[in-house]
Amino acid sequence: MHGVxxxxxxxxxxxxxxxxxxxxxxxxxxxxxxxxxxxxIAAEAPGVVLAILAENGDEIAAGQALFRIGPAGSS
Incomplete structure (x- = not known):
């Protein structure tokens, strides 16, 4: 969705x-x-946050990736 x-x-x-x-x-x-x-917005699956791809207050577009989440064993 489009928003902030x-x-x-x-x-x-x-x-x-x-x-x-x-x-x-x-x-x-x-x-x-x-x-x-x-x-x-809730996580769809368990895991580890590997990266946050947007800054607080950023305007985002529909379909834009916001997080990179890996399996629970990732680091």
Missing amino acids: FYRSATPDEPPLVEVGARIEAGQKICIIEAMKTFID
């Missing part, structure tokens, strides 16, 4: 995930603001 990428729920809170974090399927990993609506 946010790494945390509010500007005062830490990012939801960092590079190197182990995540679970269904875990909230970022928020997208689209048409004044904030949408929680």
